[in-house]
Amino acid sequence: EDHLDRHGSMENYVRAKARIFENQKPFDWAIIQFEALKQLQALGVSVPGKVITFSARTHSADVYLEGNRIISRLPGVEGSVLDLAECALEGLHNAENLMAAWLVGRAMKLLPSEMIPVLQTLRTGEHRCEMVTEWEGVRFYNDSKATNVHALDSALRSMPFAEAADRNVWLIAGGQGKGMDYQAAAAALEKRVKGAWLIGTSAGEIQSAWSPFAPCNLAADLIEAVAEAGRNAAPGDVVLLSPACASFDMFDSYQHRGDQFRAVVMKWVESRQGD
The missing domain is CATH 3.90.190.20 (Mur ligase, C-terminal domain)
Structure with a gap:
């Protein structure tokens, strides 16, 4: 809902944000919140990269939240990948931040042993809860x-x-x-x-x-x-x-x-x- 005074409508805002994917190639990764992808699809916006979704609100995403655990259904990494009870960040929105960070690390071929300790100790910045x-x-x-x-x-x-x-x-x-x-x-x-x-x-x-x-x-x-x-x-x-x-x-x-x-x-x- 931010910047609607500039963009005029939510549709215009979503289309503007979607331009970040325009120059992707088929071999690039597009890591998108599940609900945001549904908005793009409803507007007929295509994403050329390899799409992976995450969500704290639905189990339909590739990576989702079940209780306190972040669960992956991606091939080769099925099951629990992170326990939120062991993380400093709190809240559903931060669960999604952790999902996105984990997926970026995976796309960069980082090992779980490299990612998990960092994700567990992440904290909010100034002025952000x-x-x-x-x-x-x-x-x-x-x-x-x-x-x-x-x-x-x-x-x-x-x-x-x-x-x-x-x-x-x-x-x-x-x-x-x-x-x-x-x-x-x-x-x-x-x-x-x-x-x-x-x-x-x-x-x-x-x-x-x-x-x-x-x-x-x-x-x-x-x-x-x-x-x-x-x-x-x-x-x-x-x-x-x-x-x-x-x-x-x-x-x-x-x-x-x-x-x-x-x-x-x-x-x-x-x-x-x-x-």
Whole structure:
């Protein structure tokens, strides 16, 4: 859903992305998420390379997820290839990242003994579901890179659960909107979010879209949002910045927004340590 303001429609966006395969030869490898391949096929886009698919949502892909294990049905490597319980990365979207990385390594003829230790120790980069700190059983995550609704949805689904309930996320979102369908995250919001604190120029629009699925409040800035989310959070809860919007209404970039979130969280935690 990102950059629809530039491409005009999802179809145009998919066709633009598909151009990456244009110059492939029949002997090249095309490693594609199963659902993305279905989109290409629906638009009549052909891929000249040798296609291998992966998915965390269906067993129809060449490489898929079964429980905590990544399973391959490729000739010569049938069966389990990676146990997610032994990996640092969490969430369905990161399971797919690991699948794609494993498939790239296989295409490059790397040995499992070379790949597996690296895949097990991979961690997210800055501003990508990055854990900032944990205070009195509450974890604070910086996902400022999530500038669209799909990224927010993935972040919500990847957050750790509490023992007592599925709904344990205090969400901070909002910013400069891109004309997206915010209700596309409705299922994840309803399942995971205890409450949301919304900032930026799109806050009112998001509140209207999300209020049927989770309690939503408006905040003047990150300082207020962090303070309110942190004050309401209980042990086992998560405070997550995952804006689903661009940053340019209040910040120079998503990096600037994420850096500010980190600083605000650490200052808030420091202020509470004497309580």
